[in-house]
Amino acid sequence: MEENKENEQQINVELSEEMAEGVYSNLAMIAHSNSEFILDFIRLMPGVPRAKVKARIIVTPEHAKRLVAALKDNIKKYEDQYGPIPNSQDNEPSFNFPISFGGPGGEA
Secondary structure, three states: HHHHHHHHOOOOOOOOOOOOOOOOOOEEEEEEEEOEEEEEEEOOOOOOOEEEEEEEEOOOOHHHHHHHHHHHHHHHHHHHOOOOOOOOOHHOOOOOOOOOOOOOOOOO
């Protein structure tokens, strides 16, 4: 057990004030190739015909899989503490975006 502690690497993560403010997103579009997943986080405003990508994150397939697992774990913890998150998709308007949405079409 002691050997594992010695092999663990500690990472110091810095968070600037600007980054700490975050960016609001209410829509995400995901594309992928054989080597990466592209996650575009978008802010869609009611009555505005154009939506802007506010952040683009590119990750490896392995990291995408770890991200999904971490989200599932955090959603479970949230729901254990605060109750089920309602599925509001039935109340949201349907959006028909072009497949490419001005970004990559799943090719590297």
